[in-house]
Amino acid sequence: MWAEIAEQISQATKEKFSVEHRQPLGGGSINQAVCLIDRDRKFFVKTNAAAKVAMFEAEAIGLQQMYDTQTIRIPRPICWGVAGNSAYIAMEWIAFGGQQDWDLLARKLAAMHRITSTQGFGWQQQNTIGSTPQINTWTSDWVAFWLEHRLGYQLQLAKRRGFSCRIPDRQIFDAVPPLFENYQPQPSMVHGDLWGGNVAFAQGEPVIFDPALYFGDREVDLAMTELFGGFPSQFYQSYDRAFPLDAGYKQRKTLYNLYHILNHFNLFGGGYGQQASQTIEQICR
Incomplete structure (x- = not known):
């Protein structure tokens, strides 16, 4: 699954990305979250059951519309879809x-x-x-x-x-x-x-x-x-x-x-x- 997501990130960003480390993240009650890391870059990824892909698609479209207003900072969505048995959304990593x-x-x-x-x-x-x-x-x-x-x-x-x-x-x-x-x-x-x-x-x-x-x-x-x-x-x-x-x-x-x-x-x-x-x-x- 992670290799599939990395490939989709690579295609979306037009820059090769390979997962060298996965850092699980807490705080959510609906989805699982992880930081995917290679030598140079990080991405925030949420996953859920494959049937939830429409939820992530709507979230990505919403994030992009908010991002496009250029009024307040929003994590930019990178890609979303189904990998293995899971739906996912990958977005810009922001260090809080x-x-x-x-x-x-x-x-x-x-x-x-x-x-x-x-x-x-x-x-x-x-x-x-x-x-x-x-x-x-x-x-x-x-x-x-x-x-x-x-x-x-x-x-x-x-x-x-x-x-x-x-x-x-x-x-x-x-x-x-x-x-x-x-x-x-x-x-x-x-x-x-x-x-x-x-x-x-x-x-x-x-x-x-x-x-x-x-x-x-x-x-x-x-x-x-x-x-x-x-x-x-x-x-x-x-x-x-x-x-x-x-x-x-x-x-x-x-x-x-x-x-x-x-x-x-x-x-x-x-x-x-x-x-x-x-x-x-x-x-x-």
């Missing part, structure tokens, strides 16, 4: 470390969020959030997109997994439109899964990776940064100076993070179900 410039991250993320789509909300193909399918059918209305392809879809999956909530779906859905009175978001390029584990710094330069890319309300990215501990206050202050947020964000962020809480229940179960129920009650008050 050094100072953390949260002000620069905020300004560069705001610049990426200014990239818009004329096709509405969604994306050119389906991708994944973790390993859960993420539906990106182009939709002209943001609230309709969110109710059908984000909140509604995750609720359906959660119920199949045993999730129950004392508040009926109709009441949940009816609570959403009032959050968007006097607010009409533009379809911004969003990372889609922007928690602290998908952000790093390379000698001060911010890098974001593992996207669940689509065009949506930019507030979804800001909301998720607050879900698992939050970023430093400097980040939020700098972002708001670069691209001011609407006052209603403080209410909508709870709705946006419900999507990720439900997804975590669908992926991992456990206490995320109770957290989802509490979040739904908060939204419906």
